[in-house]
Amino acid sequence: xxxxxxxxxxxxxxxxxxxxxxxxxxxxxxxxxxxxxxxxxxxxxxxxxxxxxxxxxxxxxxxxxxxxxxxxxxxxxxxxxxxxxxxxxxxxxxxxxxxxxxxxxxxxxxxxxxxxxxxxxxxxxxxxxxxxxxxxxxxxxxxxxx
Amino acid sequence: xxxxxxxxxxxxxxxxxxxxxxxxxxxxxxxxxxxxxxxxxxxxxxxxxxxxxxxxxxxxxxxxxxxxxxxxxxxxxxxxxxxxxxxxxxxxxxxxxxxxxxxxxxxxxxxxxxxxxxxxxxxxxxxxxxxxxxxxxxxxxxxxxx
DNA sequence: TATTGTTATACTCTATAACTATA
DNA sequence: TATAGTTATAGAGTATAACAATA
Numbered sequence: 001x002x003x004x005x006x007x008x009x010x011x012x013x014x015x016x017x018x019x020x021x022x023x024x025x026x027x028x029x030x031x032x033x034x035x036x037x038x039x040x041x042x043x044x045x046x047x048x049x050x051x052x053x054x055x056x057x058x059x060x061x062x063x064x065x066x067x068x069x070x071x072x073x074x075x076x077x078x079x080x081x082x083x084x085x086x087x088x089x090x091x092x093x094x095x096x097x098x099x100x101x102x103x104x105x106x107x108x109x110x111x112x113x114x115x116x117x118x119x120x121x122x123x124x125x126x127x128x129x130x131x132x133x134x135x136x137x138x139x140x141x142x143x144x145x146x
Numbered sequence: 147x148x149x150x151x152x153x154x155x156x157x158x159x160x161x162x163x164x165x166x167x168x169x170x171x172x173x174x175x176x177x178x179x180x181x182x183x184x185x186x187x188x189x190x191x192x193x194x195x196x197x198x199x200x201x202x203x204x205x206x207x208x209x210x211x212x213x214x215x216x217x218x219x220x221x222x223x224x225x226x227x228x229x230x231x232x233x234x235x236x237x238x239x240x241x242x243x244x245x246x247x248x249x250x251x252x253x254x255x256x257x258x259x260x261x262x263x264x265x266x267x268x269x270x271x272x273x274x275x276x277x278x279x280x281x282x283x284x285x286x287x288x289x290x291x292x
Numbered sequence: 293t294a295t296t297g298t299t300a301t302a303c304t305c306t307a308t309a310a311c312t313a314t315a
Numbered sequence: 316t317a318t319a320g321t322t323a324t325a326g327a328g329t330a331t332a333a334c335a336a337t338a
Contacts, residue, residue: 005254007277010261011167012189013284014160019207020286021157043158054296061165063330068298090296090337108151115156118283130279131153133272137264138159140166200319209307214321236314236319 017118024114032107033077037062037070042079042104045096052091079103163264170260178253179223183208183216188225188250191242198237225249 022036029039040060050056053071057064071094074080079100085091096104119127168182175185186206196202199217203210217240220226225246231237242250265273 005251005258007258008281009171009189009254009257010264011164011171012186013277013280014164014167015284016207017280017284018157018160018164021155021160025155025157040158043155052296061162064297065299065331066329085296088296088338092297105151108155111155112151112153118156118286121282121286122279126275126279129272129275131159133268133276134159134163135154136267138161138163140264140267198319210320211308211322212306231319234315234319236312238320 020118021115024117025111028110028114029107032103032110034103034107035070035073037067038074038079039104039107041067041070041074042096042100043108045080045094046101046104051093051095052085053094054091056094074100166264167261170263171257174256174260175253178249178256180225180249180253181216181219183213184220184225185250185253187213187216187220188242188246189254191226191240192247192250197239197241198231199240200237202240220246 025039026036029036034042041056044050044056044060050059053067054064057067060067071080071082075082078097081095081097082092083095085093122130171185172182175182180188187202190196190202190206196205199213200210203213206213217226217228221228224243227241227243228238229241231239268276
């Protein structure tokens with residue numbers, strides 16, 4: 001015997017949770033005039049770790065060509081600024097605007113309230129352990145192929 | 147102030163972990179002659195909860211038209227059988243074959259060994275709490291929109 | 293020669309509509 | 316009339332290749 005697995009695959013457990021979270025986020029973002037990618041970009045820029053489009057694309061695991069329309073839209077709606085880099089005239093420096101940060105913070109607050117639908121299933125200590133473990137695992141996933 | 151979030155969004159933590167897991171799974175599945183969807187189908191059929199194509203599609207959150215090519219391939223490679231339902235001549239009953247189960251079990255064993263790259267970051271008790279919490283959250287995500 | 297940002301093109305994946313054979 | 320399975324078509328999303336400007 002021994003043919004049935006002790007537990008489901010990790011990915012099989014994460015997938016439905018991910019689906020649920022995204023489904024819950026989408027109407028919130030739409031209500032704030034944001035797309036999923038637009039929100040991801042605002043979050044990345046708000047962290048302040050990246051300045052150029054290439055660096056941004058890499059940090060959110062997107063192709064550099066894929067984010068251009070998103071950046072255009074965010075710029076036109078006043079959520080970000082794109083200024084030429086005086087030190088490298090090929091590059092354009094990205095910055096979230098005051099308005100962009102307000103919108104992002106409002107959307108994020110509502111999103112994290114919505115996450116209580118799932119996190120609320122956990123006890124206080126359980127939640128602490130879960131989030132701590134998840135943070136560590138997520139950080140390692142960034143270190144590329146084994 | 148209060149403009150920076152206490153923590154990252156749940157989805158933002160799950161996304162890189164999910165990416166890493168899928169990237170690690172893909173070469174394993176390929177080595178066993180399976181696609182991601184083919185593997186998902188074999189796992190669902192092995193659980194034995196569904197019998198028709200429509201029920202299978204729903205259980206793995208896929209469109210009924212989307213799985214047909216996958217079922218064709220799995221049938222041609224002898225991983226599943228499709229027999230006409232004697233009680234409803236419109237339907238075809240799905241069943242994983244002995245060969246299908248062997249391949250699926252082998253792939254799954256290797257996949258779960260690969261997951262130790264992430265789960266291995268956790269202590270024994272931490273891992274137990276994490277998996278227990280994740281299982282509960284994943285089950286709730288299936289209950290549809292709030 | 294390599295890199296930044298951009299555009300145009302091709303390709304993959306998925307959903308939609310329409311069809312058949314049953315019920 | 317509704318449903319199971321199938322096919323064909325169209326649409327969205329993504330990657331690839333090629334370009335101009337700059338390093």
